[in-house]
Amino acid sequence: MRILVVDEDDEAGSLVASAFPGEQPAPTVVGHNAAAESLAAAPYDVVVVAQPDRLTTGMWGALRAADPQAQLLAAVRGDDFTLHAERWTGLGVDGYLSMPCDSRELRARIRAAARRTTGHLLHHDELVLHRARREASRAGRTVSLNDKEYALLEVLVRANGTVVTADELRARCWGLTQNATTGVVRNTIMKLRRKLGEPQLINTVAGIGYRLRRAVDSHAAS
Template sequence: MEDEIDLATSLAEGLRADGYTVDVAHDGATALSRIQLGDPDVMVLDRNLPILDGDTVCRTLSAMRHPVRILMLTAAAGLDDRVEGLDLGADDYLTKPFAYRELTARINALTRRLDPGDTSRSVADLVLDTAGQKVTRRGMPVRLSTKEYAVLEALVVANGGLVTYRQLIDHAWDEDYDTERAAVKMAVYALRRKLGTPDLIVAEHGRGYRIEAPS
């Protein structure tokens, strides 16, 4: 398992050096949680993951109709294994060991297939442009700090679902839970003040927050 973590770390460093924005999860449960918050374009998914294996992650995202493109990694090189992975919902398949240049070529190919589409998401009269990281309410721009935007983005992308303190910290701070829980509350306080009324952010005591249109 240590070798796999080292490989993931090495690949992430290489991809970041090549200009990609990269988030790393070392188990399937964490990967599912983060992908629903981060909304990435491409997911490099190892079939051999702890807690939830790659097949389960792939099957779950496919059932959700999540738009992320999935590049499946596996040590199994047989035709049946490749077909099985694609049938689960993967967009491409790469067997280990592989050359770094082949990995980036496949990622780039998957990125070219993406539908540019509309990058905006809305809740009531609030509009969030994920491409430009801009926020408007009632057509007026709302200026947010980097942390405030990250918290709002996580809430909007969750589409009304609960986003826990832990998920918000992973998404916006990626630091110690005990230290940063108060910072989440401060960011939400600032968001409420800047976004104005009616309030769109709902607190679930001791758990986290969600966003919803006022009734």
């Protein structure tokens, strides 16, 4: 498991390192300004962002765009996760760590996040994503996708049937530093639907976003 800790004063880096004694490779610690470059240069399973308020919207967008598959965890002080979710979820944050915390809890939460990224295959009924090759297949048929189409489809698969908003898809797949609009997301969804074929897998939830249907729901709707 590869862990990147984004921290200026190394407090969070030390806590994460102490939670994973002997971990190989050892957790890497970088400053906020170097985070996106470091993430783009090497794959990481989990990115722990300490003092997340220090990151600008553009920095969050660059971090998300550097590796859409990495799990971004905001390390926050206090328990008001509702406030934090409203502030950062639209930027592509996947979860939160309450700091400081017991090393066993920290280790368990980071490992749980890593399990969402490790493994070469992701499944949603007859749909299979091959993460290493960034390819998709449906019922054994290869589906040719470009990078953005694959990234968007992976976000929907990981959501496991729950609704993902257009803003979150834009943040996760394009990053807020790119000039992508909700219209771009909508057009990419349309292309994905054509490529995935019938019955339709991607459902539009009016006024909210998109989700993947289960096969039984798709066949019933066709």
